[in-house]
Amino acid sequence: MKKHLSLFAIFAVVIAGQASAQDAQSVLRAAADKMGVTDMTSLQYSGTGWVGAVGQNFAPADDWPRFDLTSYMRTIDFSTNSSREEMVVIQGNNPVRGGGRQPIQGERRSTLSVSGDYAWDIRGNNVVPLPAAAEQRLLDLYLTPHGFLKGAMDSDPEAVSRAEYGERVTVVSFLALGKYRVNGTITEDHLVRRVQTWLPNPVVGDLYIETVYTNYREISGVQFPGRWHQHRDYDDGAQEPNVSGGDHAFGLEDIVDVRINVPNAALTVPPSVFDAEVPAIMVENEQLADGVWLLGGGSHNSVLVEFRDFVAVIEAPLNEARSLAVIQEVAALVPDKPISFIVNTHHHWDHLGGLRTYVHEGATVLTHDGNHPYYQEVLRAGPRLLQPDRLSLYPPEEWSEGYIFETVREKYILGDQTRIVELHHVQDLDHVAGMLVAYFPEEKFLVEADLYTPPATGGQLPAVPSGSNLTLYENLQRLNLDVDTIVPIHGRPGPMSEFLQLVNQAE
Ligand SMILES: [Zn+2]
Ligand SMILES: [Zn+2]
Known part of the structure; x- marks a missing residue:
């Protein structure tokens, strides 16, 4: 009798696992169709919003200091796993309070690139290799709504369903880069509403990152969210006293342009970036x-x-x-x-x-x-x-x-x-x-x-x-x-x- 029970238990687990994987793939396929991901090889979008200086709040219970993002353009090529983000940030009307090199005088420009295992920044006319940043920049592609669908479909995803504020949603989860759990919440109308992951961080440990995607509309034949809202770490605001208040890390609020399958989206890795190694720690x-x-x-x-x-x-x-x-x-x-x-x-x-x-x-x-x-x-x-x-x-x-x-x-x-x-x-x-x-x-x-x-x-x-x-x-x-x-x-x-x-x- 005991033997039969355990066999049954194993059988039930296998069935549940398969059902979950199949559910996940069908939910992903429906979302990929709706969002225009199926024939998408590259994506370019631009807009304006804000950025938060993570880990630089004035007091521990405060939010991250905020700056205005007056120009943002990102080009992603999914076939080569490459991405370039160009940003212009100003102090704006944000209070000069906290770290992150404030006040910003004039504009602060940055260009962040990744292609496969290689990452670099452009500062002025200089290429700055950043080998230690490559893995997280690559992971970041899976945190975009369209990138999430591509990454999850190529992997071995699982799914669970839950009621979120009364609406039935499916949370599809996969392991990215062999290490990072990435969860995407998909709505009944087949849109990616939220992507979550965790990154290693020396202060808080497994640092929680979530981006919420809302205000979807059709642009250039794809469904694209009009509002991106990213948290890094939790705001303990629901508890008294609030001992850890930093969470708002990135937001796009005005999308001005979206294009798909743009020519020359793949990046060429600069030669100096190929040989760069993570610098040794020196004391x-x-x-x-x-x-x-x-x-x-x-x-x-x-x-x-x-x-x-x-x-x-x-x-x-x-x-x-x-x-x-x-x-x-x-x-x-x-x-x-x-x-x-x-x-x-x-x-x-x-x-x-x-x-x-x-x-x-x-x-x-x-x-x-x-x-x-x-x-x-x-x-x-x-x-x-x-x-x-x-x-x-x-x-x-x-x-x-x-x-x-x-x-x-x-x-x-x-x-x-x-x-x-x-x-x-x-x-x-x-x-x-x-x-x-x-x-x-x-x-x-x-x-x-x-x-x-x-x-x-x-x-x-x-x-x-x-x-x-x-x-x-x-x-x-x-x-x-x-x-x-x-x-x-x-x-x-x-x-x-x-x-x-x-x-x-x-x-
Ligand atoms: Zn310092
Ligand atoms: Zn400081």
Whole structure:
């Protein structure tokens, strides 16, 4: 009897699986017919809308900062898996609040390309190979409504049905590029309404991405959505308190032109792009004073500070790979002392992405009090499916006990008999809420992120100081800090006299 039952169970599963695959293919075929995908080899569309600076919100509960997209044109060639996106972005009437290099002066133009395994940008007249971006740009083709149908039909899709706001819809799902689950919601009238996927992200783990397609109409013989609305990450707005509010990433609201099967849609990969490799991670150390080192060699620095029985690191940027390389350098410079503290200047993702590795290492996180609820979420030791890190694979007990934070409001002193480092809150900043700087009273160093980048050796100061430059200056006055050297998280250390010269150029 038992044997019969299990045989029946297996049989039922096989039938259900086949039915699901057949349902999926028939739903896809109907949508492909309706949307004009069947004979489509290439697609070009243009319009205007907005873009969000993901991971750069002013405070963790805010939405991503927004810019106006005054011109957008995308050309996709499905036969060669190539795509070119040309964008013009302006500050517009959007508030200058948050990161993402604001305010935008004039126009910011970008051209993003992918062809098969190769990705590159055009900046001015230069081709910039971006080998690390190719996979996600390729995946992005499957997130467009027509690309989704093509990708799903070529694979082994499954389908489930559900009632969405009272309407029966079918969710068709397939595995793209052998790794990424892509779900498309297809309506009863055979239109792709929503495409979802997840990307690996060092801060939030499996980063949720969904694009909602509405206002369909017939243009150039195909059904094309008049409104594209993309979320990256979730807005926790339905919960109180909202600790994570960033979600709006991209929108097209005015489609001006759609063409299919355009001539010369396939891209030619520039020769310099073929040989490009993902650059190796480099950590270069420079001793700034007795027991103080700048750990540079990439786009973001860290600063190592030695105390009698332990060391502290200021800033854990980018991702786990960067953190592991920096931690290795720390161990070489100061063997046999634990990293007891990791100082985090602010919550922008490029400055936060390496923090989890230090939590796993056993360091206590020093950050502004306002970041605490958000960091409780993103420093969680829960599973990450797409790219597990150490904190998810080998979860430390201290996390669940809540022992990993020391939070700062206005001032915090990290010190022992040998040295003192003061952490101060930078008030009234437009770049971010809860920004911390580190002041070394003995050495007269100021470590700061994103508020001032000293010019490179032989380089020029900007013509006028930025809002962040001036706010930093006002805070140094308010706190009465006697600084000789500014040690930035981006770029090279520079003398205070240069910073004062820049600030005095105001008006
Ligand atoms: Zn920032
Ligand atoms: Zn930065």
